Amino acid sequence: MTTDPTLTRTRPGRNRRRRNRVGRGLQYLALAGYLVFLAFPLVWLVSTSFKPPRELVKLHPTLIPDHPTLANFVQAFTEQELGRAAWNSLQVSLASAVITVLIATPASYALARFRTRLGTVALGWVLLSQLFPFVLLIIPIFLVLRQVGLANTHAGLVLIYVVWALPFALWMLQGFVRNIPRELEEAASVDGATRLQTLRRVIFPLLTPGLVATALFAFISAWNEFFFALVLIKTPELATLPVALARFVGIEGTARLGPLAAGSLLATLPSLVFFAFMQRRLASGSLAGAVKG
Incomplete structure (x- = not known):
């Protein structure tokens, strides 16, 4: 068969x-x-922010509020002035992101293209600096800022955030630069382009995804940072949003969950909006510079 x-x-x-x-x-x-x-945490946060106090202490809480209310949002804004705190955080975060990108871009290009012993040592120090805990640095940082008159100011807070974000930004951006073929720069120089023109027309468009990712990292890090803002900022009018949200937790550790959830929900919106606005640029520069070169 x-x-x-x-x-x-x-x-x-x-x-x-x-x-x-x-x-x-x-x-x-x-x-x-x-x-x-x-x-699920974000969904539960939304649910908690719309629940009245009685539903927050139920033995078996439900995801959908039985009697949704906006009282938590009103209480969050009226008691702790979250609007002013959010504006302070927005200014500090945007300034930190812009300054970090402006400093990290040329420095990462130099580290990636000019490989010297000093550059290797610099990259090693970049990695080593990420191992220092906040607690060891906060006292000398506070003393230095007080000596130069930047304690209890947003400028001092921006300076700290930029210094803290730069090591990771340099490490991330130099990886993007190394992925750009050197042949593109050589072709641009053969066509008569100067070093500055090559950077502006070839390298920077190809670095767009890396620049966007670096800006997102610096912005979100500054927006969510709590420890430095708590120690360095003493004036209530200059407090950032994480510090203002911490005031909903009492001395004994008891938290007012409703206003805290409402304020936390509002605190997540700028990060989501900033990410939604910037993520469109992540893929826009993939091959743009190669065509222009």
Whole structure:
């Protein structure tokens, strides 16, 4: 008895396609579970911010409030002046992001393109500086800022955030620079472009994703930072948003969950808006500079 050779060829193909569909389905299932895991804290935060005090102390809380209210948002704004604190955080975060990008861009290009012993030592120091804990640095930082008259000022806070974000920004950006082929710069120089023109027309457009990622990192780090702002800023009118939100927690550790959740929800919105605005630029510079060069 002979077997049809076409059957022996089609059966492995069907089995392979079936395995691929099962594997793809498991991947989608794992991705959906991961998204639910990430979204659940934000969903619960939204639910808590709209709950009245009675529902916050229920033994079996529900996800959807039975009697939603806006009283938590009103209380959060009237008691702690979250609007002013959010404006302070926005100014400090934007200034930190812009200054970090302006300093890290030429420095990362020099570290990536001019490989010297000094550059290797500098990269090692960049990594080593990330190991220092906040507690060891806060006292000397406060003393230095007080000597130069920048304690209890937003300028001093911006300076600290820029210095703290620069090591990681340099390390990240120099990786983007190394991924840009040197042949593009050589082709631009053959066409008569100067070093500055090459940087402006070839390198910077290709660095757009890295610059956006660096700006996002610096902005979110400054927006969410609490420890330095708590120690360095003493005037209530200059307090940033994380410090203002901490005032909803009492001395004994008891927290007013409603206003705290409402304020925390409002505190997440600028980061989401900034990310939504900037993420469009992540892929826009992938090959733009190669065409211009």
